Amino acid sequence: MQLVHDVAHWRAYCEHERARGARIGLVATMGALHAGHATLFDAAKDHGDVVVATLFVNPRQFNDANDLSRYPTSRVEDRALASAHGVDLLVEPTLEEMWPDYPNATPTTVSVRGIGEHYEGDSRPGHFDGVTSVVAKLFAITGPCRAYFGEKDFQQLTVIRRMVADLCIPVTIIGAATLREPDGLAMSSRNRYLTPEQRGQALVIHRALQVAQRLAASGESSSEKLHAAMRATLAEEPSVRIDYAAVVNPDTLEDLDDVGRGGLLAIAAVVGGTRLIDNTLVAVPPQPGPAS
Ligand code: PAF
Numbered sequence: 549m550q551l552v553h554d555v556a557h558w559r560a561y562c563e564h565e566r567a568r569g570a571r572i573g574l575v576a577t578m579g580a581l582h583a584g585h586a587t588l589f590d591a592a593k594d595h596g597d598v599v600v601a602t603l604f605v606n607p608r609q610f611n612d613a614n615d616l617s618r619y620p621t622s623r624v625e626d627r628a629l630a631s632a633h634g635v636d637l638l639v640e641p642t643l644e645e646m647w648p649d650y651p652n653a654t655p656t657t658v659s660v661r662g663i664g665e666h667y668e669g670d671s672r673p674g675h676f677d678g679v680t681s682v683v684a685k686l687f688a689i690t691g692p693c694r695a696y697f698g699e700k701d702f703q704q705l706t707v708i709r710r711m712v713a714d715l716c717i718p719v720t721i722i723g724a725a726t727l728r729e730p731d732g733l734a735m736s737s738r739n740r741y742l743t744p745e746q747r748g749q750a751l752v753i754h755r756a757l758q759v760a761q762r763l764a765a766s767g768e769s770s771s772e773k774l775h776a777a778m779r780a781t782l783a784e785e786p787s788v789r790i791d792y793a794a795v796v797n798p799d800t801l802e803d804l805d806d807v808g809r810g811g812l813l814a815i816a817a818v819v820g821g822t823r824l825i826d827n828t829l830v831a832v833p834p835q836p837g838p839a840s
Contacts (some may be wrong), residue, residue: 732746757828
């Protein structure tokens with residue numbers, strides 16, 4: 549695995565690989581890698597020839613300075629995991645190269661309106677502008693490739709897909725299923741903030757999604773009922789503060805009154821100071837019509 553820190557070498561590497569016919573898979577990360585990232589590296593390797601991974605804690609997507617300053621870093625372990633999972637080029641760009649104006653604002657911002665403004669966009673003002681601005685830059689440097697993102701950050705995935713479509717960026721976006729711990733907790737770099745007690749409390753998020761998912765699978769299509777089921781389950785852990793529990797259209801992220809044609813259940817909640825998100829798709833089986 550090669551390790552580079554500058555844009556010129558990163559760009560040259562990708563151009564060279566494409567020129568010899570290699571298909572590039574890109575995995576963008578902020579480090580603190582875990583098994584969920586490893587599945588993205590594996591998928592990129594399985595479907596392409598060369599895996600490029602980026603590791604950059606992007607300050608522009610943090611709307612809270614404390615959240616940024618305590619974001620976990622584990623460079624040595626990250627490099628070992630990337631190398632073990634077939635990453636060919638690991639890019640750890642410097643802040644100066646990525647955002648030369650930082651901490652001042654960069655005049656150019658990529659902003660996806662609408663779908664980037666609900667839920668995560670609402671709770672974390674400016675977050676998605678930071679994500680789309682940095683991801684557009686990663687794509688511009690890497691060039692044509694397939695880029696892999698986890699479905700745990702479903703809204704991020706949707707926003708990035710929309711940006712790529714609207715700006716005709718020559719990158720194919722691939723979503724990968726959320727990887728879970730054996731007890732159901734969605735893997736996240738932020739899980740390492742949780743004490744054992746908080747980790748136990750955090751399981752209520754997945755449980756709430758499952759309860760509502762089972763309700764939908766049994767034929768309940770009313771979003772109100774699914775909301776109520778999620779909230780009642782979340783209430784089993786009074787110390788877990790709900791940010792939102794939503795039933796939305798997975799393509800537009802708009803609220804749905806009913807999930808008869810499918811929907812996405814999404815929860816954001818704070819567990820002992822750590823904000824966690826999770827989601828699941830739901831489908832209501834077709835109901836038998838009146839006998840004729
Ligand atoms: O999902 C993440 O880790 C980040 O939002 C991303 C896509 C690497 C952009 O900084």
